Amino acid sequence: MFWKLRLPLMLTFIVGLVPIVTFFLTERVWGVAFVRDRVEQYMVIITGFALLLGVVNVVQGNIRKIERRKPGWPFAVSLLLGLFVMGAFGILSAARVGPFQSILTAPDGSDTPFYWMTRHLFNPLQAAMFSLLAFYVASAAFRAFRVRNVEATILLTAAFIVMLGRTPLGEYVFSWLPNGETFLPWVTEWIMAVPNAAAQRGIIIGAALGAAALSLRVILGIERSYLGIREK
Amino acid sequence: MSELLGVWLGAFLTLCIFSFLYKDNPFFRFAESLFAGVSLGYYIGIVSTNTLVPNMIRPLTADFSGNAHLLIPLLLGLNLYTRYIPRIAWMARLSLAVYIAYYVGIFMVQKLQGEVVPQVGKTILHPIGGNFTPVDNLIMMVGVLSVLIYFYFSIEHKRAVGVVSRVGIWFLMLGFGAAFGYTVMGRISLLIGRMNYLFIDVVQITSQYL
Known part of the structure; x- marks a missing residue:
């Protein structure tokens, strides 16, 4: 019980207080700067290991899929191939072995293998995947924006003005008026800067207070789900 | 090539x-x-x-001896992987506790000091002055307060509170609409970038080698 539950909760309380206490104490207080810098450095390293933990999960899941010949298993092979090749290039680049001198360009300006893969595989795939959403966002908007009530009308109008105001067409819509070219872009900017900012600010304040309350629950050991402990 | x-x-x-x-x-x-x-x-x-x-x-x-203290995060990091060994899987909790606790502490300070305080400060506006007109300042204050009241669930949204929270919903809808429009434009510019890549970059680079 002590090792599996109480010790992790004690560690959570002690380590959780470190950034809070060091925030309120000046560097002149003995040991504050030392503790803060050391803990910061340690956490950066642990974060590195934690991020790689996700990779292990993906590898495990996909190897299992291939072993059991589940539907779509050849795609698991392409996933693992991409992961291992890119990952190996990344590790070799970190170690600066042979042509793998960096994750960016080589000193002579040529592409390192990792950078070549980033430019010609990662970047096109990422941009294409996100740009694909442009089509689906449009069809989703058609379904969602059917004017049914006041709220939907406000949402539709704001979205329409912002989209139109950021295109050259928006400048021509009111061009027949004196200084009409600037009207719609001005309305767009006003929506973004005033009512949109007010809504976003309300959301930010509410979410930040909620996040701070959750942080306090974790530090005080009330919230334990991150340790895999379910409340009865 | x-x-x-x-x-x-x-x-x-x-x-x-x-x-x-x-x-x-x-x-x-x-x-x-x-x-x-x-x-x-x-x-x-x-x-x-x-x-x-x-x-x-x-x-x-x-400099191993001078930096031997770095073995602590190394061991804590490696300890995260004990979760894959069922017999000692509980040990990963120790590293997880340290890792989560530190970022939760940082998060709490950042949220309160970096978001709540500045955002509240920017909302407490002098009616006349600043970058916006008095009407804009009023809209801003009404918007923030009504959105906050909409998110306040400890009281029932009836009568005056109900009216204010309804105004909050309108502001939220306006914000979501603006964010949606902004996102769509971002996606479309990405699509234009892809089209440029297919129809200009590929053709130009290919023609260099032909």
Whole structure:
């Protein structure tokens, strides 16, 4: 019980207080700067290991899929191939072995293998995947924006003005008026800067207070789900 | 030559992704799973190069005795992986506790000091003055307060509170609409970038080699 539950909760309380206490104490207080810098450095390293933990999960899941010949298993092979090749290039680049001198360009300006893969595989795939959403966002908007009530009308109008105001067409819509070219872009900017900012600010304040309350629950050991402990 | 190969590979993969516009097909699924794998590989490279090597491996190999304290995060980091050994899986909780607790502490300070205080400060506006007109300032104050009241669930949204929270919903809808429009424009500019890549970059680079 002590090792599996109480010790992790004690560690959570002690380590959780470190950034809070060091925030309120000046560097002149003995040991504050030392503790803060050391803990910061340690956490950066642990974060590195934690991020790689996700990779292990993906590898495990996909190897299992291939072993059991589940539907779509050849795609698991392409996933693992991409992961291992890119990952190996990344590790070799970190170690600066042979042509793998960096994750960016080589000193002579040529592409390192990792950078070549980033430019010609990662970047096109990422941009294409996100740009694909442009089509689906449009069809989703058609379904969602059917004017049914006041709220939907406000949402539709704001979205329409912002989209139109950021295109050259928006400048021509009111061009027949004196200084009409600037009207719609001005309305767009006003929506973004005033009512949109007010809504976003309300959301930010509410979410930040909620996040701070959750942080306090974790530090005080009330919230334990991150340790895999379910409340009865 | 590697540039030519690369640009055609990029074009092929872009077309594989766009083939989903017709319907789900093996080319799309291949590109999708390759993207997932390459993304993870990319993060391995970034984490190794920017985090683990400069903060741990290089200091340890350069001066082991002077940096022996770095074995603490190394052991804590490796301890995270004990979760894969059922008999000692509980040990991962210790590292997880340290890791989560520190970032939760940081998070709390950042949220309160970096978001709540400045955002509240910017909302307490003098009616006349600043970058906006008095009407804008009034709209801003009404908007923030009504949105906050909408998110306040400890009282029932009836009568005056109900009216104010309704105004909050209108502000939220306006914000969501603006954010949606903004996102759509971002996606469309990405699409234009892809079209430029397919119809300009690929053609230009190919013509250099022909």
